[in-house]
Amino acid sequence: MVTDGAVHVLIPTPLRRFTAGEAKVVSAGATVNELLDNLGAGFPGLGERLRDDDGQIRRFVNIFVNGSNIRELQGADSPLHAGDEVGIIPAMAGGR
Amino acid sequence: MEPAADDLVFALPAAMRQEIIDHARQESPRECCGLISGVKEHARRLYRLTNLAVGNSLYEIDPREIYELEFREMPNHGTEVLAIYHSHPASPAYPSATDLALAFWPEAYYLICSLVDPVAPEIRGFRLAEGRVREATILFEEYCG
Ligand SMILES: [Zn+2]
Numbered sequence: 001m002v003t004d005g006a007v008h009v010l011i012p013t014p015l016r017r018f019t020a021g022e023a024k025v026v027s028a029g030a031t032v033n034e035l036l037d038n039l040g041a042g043f044p045g046l047g048e049r050l051r052d053d054d055g056q057i058r059r060f061v062n063i064f065v066n067g068s069n070i071r072e073l074q075g076a077d078s079p080l081h082a083g084d085e086v087g088i089i090p091a092m093a094g095g096r
Numbered sequence: 097m098e099p100a101a102d103d104l105v106f107a108l109p110a111a112m113r114q115e116i117i118d119h120a121r122q123e124s125p126r127e128c129c130g131l132i133s134g135v136k137e138h139a140r141r142l143y144r145l146t147n148l149a150v151g152n153s154l155y156e157i158d159p160r161e162i163y164e165l166e167f168r169e170m171p172n173h174g175t176e177v178l179a180i181y182h183s184h185p186a187s188p189a190y191p192s193a194t195d196l197a198l199a200f201w202p203e204a205y206y207l208i209c210s211l212v213d214p215v216a217p218e219i220r221g222f223r224l225a226e227g228r229v230r231e232a233t234i235l236f237e238e239y240c241g
Contacts, residue, residue, distance in 0.1 A: 010166075010167045012166050012167075013166070013176055013177060013201070013203060014200060014201050014202060014203060023171075060198060060200060062159035062162075062163075064159075064160075064163055067163070069159065069160065087163050087166075087167055089159045089162050089163050089166065090200035090201065091156060091157070091159065091198060091200055092129070092131070092156070092157040092162060092180050092200070092201060093149070093154070093155060093156040093157065093198040094154070094155055094182060094191070094192065094194050094195035094196075094198045094199070094206075095127075095149075095153050095154040095155065095192050095194035095195065095198075096127065096153045096154075096184045096185075096186070096187045096192055096194075
């Protein structure tokens with residue numbers, strides 16, 4: 001059920017197993033945190049991939065709002081507006 | 097170490113193999129990184145990407161570059177992430193504990209290029225998922241289009 005504040009969420013390949021294969025889903029939230037609450041409720045298993053047990057966005061998960069990394073905005077408190085496009089990118093990282 | 101899994105075979109075009117080695121040598125002693133897009137199991141294009149990690153023992157691909165590829169460039173070309181590569185300038189071509197802990201793309205092949213033997217670089221490929229390393233057989237082949 002999404003009325004006002006509908007946000008388009010781009011789902012990366014490794015997380016599509018939680019969205020029945022969908023590459024883009026519609027959700028809602030006035031902030032990134034609210035959006036993540038709704039995504040976690042709507043897509044079981046997805047929330048744990050994005051935030052840790054303390055509710056913090058995981059270090060190796062990157063979230064973009066209209067192409068801007070939220071770490072350069074207001075983090076989880078970054079505001080969202082109807083029609084915004086949110087993209088989730090798990091890190092590609094490692095070491096020797 | 098487990099033997100190569102029978103069901104994991106990755107055909108790496110010779111030109112891409114050379115590109116990874118060239119990239120690794122240019123970045124050394126830092127780790128290089130990038131990805132290969134593909135259609136199903138067929139490699140299509142190699143993208144050199146930016147390593148944002150500090151120091152010489154880690155890599156973290158610029159997430160903005162991944163965003164552009166994953167949500168714009170590759171969908172426009174009908175491709176997906178087929179492989180993620182990085183170099184081990186001074187260690188073997190085998191996933192480290194860090195590589196395994198930070199493997200968030202279980203459907204991709206993780207290619208590692210070791211420069212331990214500077215005249216004979218080695219590239220090996222793996223699937224990394226749920227704490228498990230499964231080695232793929234890499235077929236080095238001429239570009240098949
Ligand atoms: Zn590594």
